[in-house]
Amino acid sequence: MKTIAGKLTLVGGGRMGRALVEGMIRAGVIESTRVTVINRTAESCQVWTESKLGVCVEQADPATLKAAVESAETVIVAVKPGTFPSVAESAAGAWAGRLVISVAAGVKLATLQKIFDSKSVVRVMPNTPSLVGFGASAFSCGPKVSEAQAKTVEQILAAVGVVAQVEESALDAVTGLSGSGPAYIFMIIEALADGGVAAGLPRALAQQFAAQTVLGAAQMVTQTGDHPALLKDAVASPGGTTIAGLAALEQNGLRSAMIEAVRTAAARSREMGNS
Ligand SMILES: NC(=O)C1=CN([C@@H]2O[C@H](COP(=O)(O)OP(=O)(O)OC[C@H]3O[C@@H](n4cnc5c(N)ncnc54)[C@H](OP(=O)(O)O)[C@@H]3O)[C@@H](O)[C@H]2O)C=CC1
Numbered sequence: 001m002k003t004i005a006g007k008l009t010l011v012g013g014g015r016m017g018r019a020l021v022e023g024m025i026r027a028g029v030i031e032s033t034r035v036t037v038i039n040r041t042a043e044s045c046q047v048w049t050e051s052k053l054g055v056c057v058e059q060a061d062p063a064t065l066k067a068a069v070e071s072a073e074t075v076i077v078a079v080k081p082g083t084f085p086s087v088a089e090s091a092a093g094a095w096a097g098r099l100v101i102s103v104a105a106g107v108k109l110a111t112l113q114k115i116f117d118s119k120s121v122v123r124v125m126p127n128t129p130s131l132v133g134f135g136a137s138a139f140s141c142g143p144k145v146s147e148a149q150a151k152t153v154e155q156i157l158a159a160v161g162v163v164a165q166v167e168e169s170a171l172d173a174v175t176g177l178s179g180s181g182p183a184y185i186f187m188i189i190e191a192l193a194d195g196g197v198a199a200g201l202p203r204a205l206a207q208q209f210a211a212q213t214v215l216g217a218a219q220m221v222t223q224t225g226d227h228p229a230l231l232k233d234a235v236a237s238p239g240g241t242t243i244a245g246l247a248a249l250e251q252n253g254l255r256s257a258m259i260e261a262v263r264t265a266a267a268r269s270r271e272m273g274n275s
């Protein structure tokens with residue numbers, strides 16, 4: 001794995017920041033000794049220290065934050081969208097010349113350019129399976145981002161899963177699909193396991209088989225390239241069990257529930273960008 005150049009600072013080592021940076025270190029795209037993580041509270045700092053990942057961990061006060069931003073070539077900002085302006089303000093004067101990568105839902109490139117005094121801003125929508133190397137991330141670059149910087153972003157995200165560079169207008173849809181999507185699938189796995197328990201299986205076995213079924217089905221789609229409908233048809237025998245199960249799903253509106261979930265989450269991402 002080719003490593004990225006220079007130091008990396010993560011501002012906001014919560015669920016998404018942790019998934020990305022731990023995924024990057026695990027994949028070998030950066031050594032932990034070149035990573036600094038800034039958190040708001042001592043408790044969050046302790047979680048990172050106890051992880052034994054070997055990164056430098058610091059609590060956010062304006063001086064520490066500014067120094068950590070100034071020392072890095074690349075800064076990933078993974079705080080909540082509403083916290084971006086205060087973080088940007090706390091390290092005012094330090095952002096220029098850095099590659100600033102935002103993972104915030106709904107925060108537009110134009111807003112990022114305004115609040116960070118760096119023109120090299122990139123908007124990314126990753127997802128938490130990046131932690132285990134199965135992320136799906138899309139990104140869009142501000143107008144002043146160089147080709148080399150765009151390559152760095154691609155390299156970071158490719159190390160933790162699949163990556164696509166898209167027009168910024170596509171990022172709300174990506175947020176509704178793959179950004180929020182792991183939560184939909186966790187709910188499906190939980191529900192499948194509940195179904196297994198309802199049909200008489202022990203909980204642990206039901207959960208293991210539910211997760212493996214989702215994993216196996218996803219692998220068949222990505223590895224064969226076949227349309228999911230063909231793969232579905234190959235499971236359903238005439239008059240058999242699967243078609244009975246599929247009919248129950250149709251009756252209960254699974255397809256429209258999934259479509260509406262993605263559309264509603266994408267609309268919420270757009271709404272967050274306009275507030
Ligand atoms: N969770 C997800 O699946 C995804 C999230 N995102 C985006 O990622 C971003 C973070 O979300 P998520 O990880 O879920 O949220 P979390 O609450 O888990 O993480 C936010 C982190 O920001 C830290 N923080 C808050 N204020 C500051 C500050 N002033 N300086 C430094 N760190 C600070 C918090 O520290 P402390 O804990 O000490 O308060 C916390 O570690 C959001 O913008 C979200 O839209 C994008 C894609 C997927």
Ligand SMILES: O=C(O)[C@@H]1CCC=N1
Binds near residue numbers: 105175179180
């Ligand atoms: O729920 C959220 O707003 C964030 C963005 C995508 C996933 N989690």
